Amino acid sequence: MTTIQLRARANARANRRRTGSRLGRTGAYVVLVLTALVWLVPLLYLVNTAFKSQDEFLADPTGLASTVSLDSFVQAWQTGGFSTYVLNSIGYVLLSATVMVVLSLLIAFPIARRYIRWSDAWYRLFVISMFLPNALVTQFQLILWLGLYDTRIAYVLLMTAGFGLGPFLITGYLRSVPTDLDEAAGMDGCGYFRYLFTIIAPLAKPVLVTVFIFQAINVWNDIIIATVVLADPARFPISRGLFAFFGTYGNQSAQLAAATLMVAAPLVLLYAALQKHIVAGAIGGALK
């Protein structure tokens, strides 16, 4: 990590010495601004529409919102029943992300330390799992067979069981934690679980936070598993609820924009606050 940072710094220094032609620089800025606009304009249009009333939207769909009206937010929240979806999602997110981080740590530590047989095979298993066939059909049948269809527990189980890169990222991180501590703890007769959760977990906090955030984002954004195992809207997570709202009130553009913005807002705030964690976690799997 440090060598990469050092190199990056050296690069920045080298780049600073660079004196591109004036024409080249202007061109670069033009492309930069165009790039920013491509990503910004659709989102700004969403925000602008959300702060209009439906009447104002119909009168002039692309014009700037004349006042900051929260009517569409209030209407969408009430007609769409978003309070249920938000509460559901908060529950699903906390439960699934916590359980997933704990189980991932319990899986990753013995693999990283080779305390169990076939450590390398287990490690590869989690990578291979990304390439397996789409298993929604059999997951659905399994949930039916277990009598868990349309239950919250089925939803959390399927969301959590798709560990994704969790154990993979934590294993990679734990390999950089020195093993001397393990031996010292062993001599003290410190219990395995106590050692893992009081000594190792705090040391691995950055990667655990990253995995937690990723799973939280995953659950907040999911519609597929929710569509497959949940039928009753009272149990829908928020993105599935937003999709249902789109199905029913799709022609109410202002309310739809407001609802979409409400679902996106927590993610944008989280991203603004924890961008480094999120970027590192996202590309961490790819760089290993």
Next chain:
Amino acid sequence: MPWVGFVPGIGIFTVFVLGPAIAIAVVSLTNLSGTPNVPWEWVGLDNYRRFFLGQWDDNARVLMRTLQFVLVLSVVQSAIALGIAVLLNGRLRGRTIVRSLVFLPTVLGVVVIALTFSLFFQPNRGPAASIVESFGVSTAFFGDPNISFALVIGVQMWTGMGYAMMILLAGLQTIPGELYEAARCDGAGAWTRFRHVTWPMIAPAITVNTLIAIIGSMQTYQLIYVLTGGRFETSVLALEVFTEAFGGDGSGGGSTRQGYAAALSMLQFFLVLIVSMVALRFLRRREVQL
């Protein structure tokens, strides 16, 4: 003790992910439906036969679209992402803001993104409509079979560009600055420096990025599902798996053909395998040549 902690996680992974993924091969040989308690029977390879012999014209179009989708989202997207990454690797004011902005869709969900673009491309009302109308053209955008697939690909690129850009940017930042200095001393211009320093040095990052893009784009269907539901000539193989199994409207019941969906899932699995193997060989050979 390590096993006691290891087993619960591996247990639910095996039962709810690994087992079902393997069982897909078995289910693909049955006529299982999505309706509970309906009897099913073994049908051998009928599901596979139906795909290739049943409505082959329709299925061939889906396969062609799948390949187009993968090709654009791996090659074109990587090329644009490399351009943006090179731009943002230079010393430009505002580059961190642009970087954050391009990466933002990575955390946004498919519903949020799809609804944002549904509004933006709303026929008659949205900003895109007023732009094309000023040229005297009128189109239903996502509802127009002639352009909806291109738009879907565009939205998918908008979503995935930030991720590809970050991988390539990380690759660019590992290139030692001295190499550029040396090239400059030899009188190399911007293009020559890119061609003979950046391009060979970035090859491993391009390999990783392209493979991730190929696998990702062959497995993704969520965005298309929300944008068009696969109508207007936009369906790809991964979406067919989902709509055959659970219905286009997402109600789950009705005349869903889960045995057939499982067979499609297997075909998709082999397609991913073949395409990524071919791509890996090609990319590795290119890396060696440079």
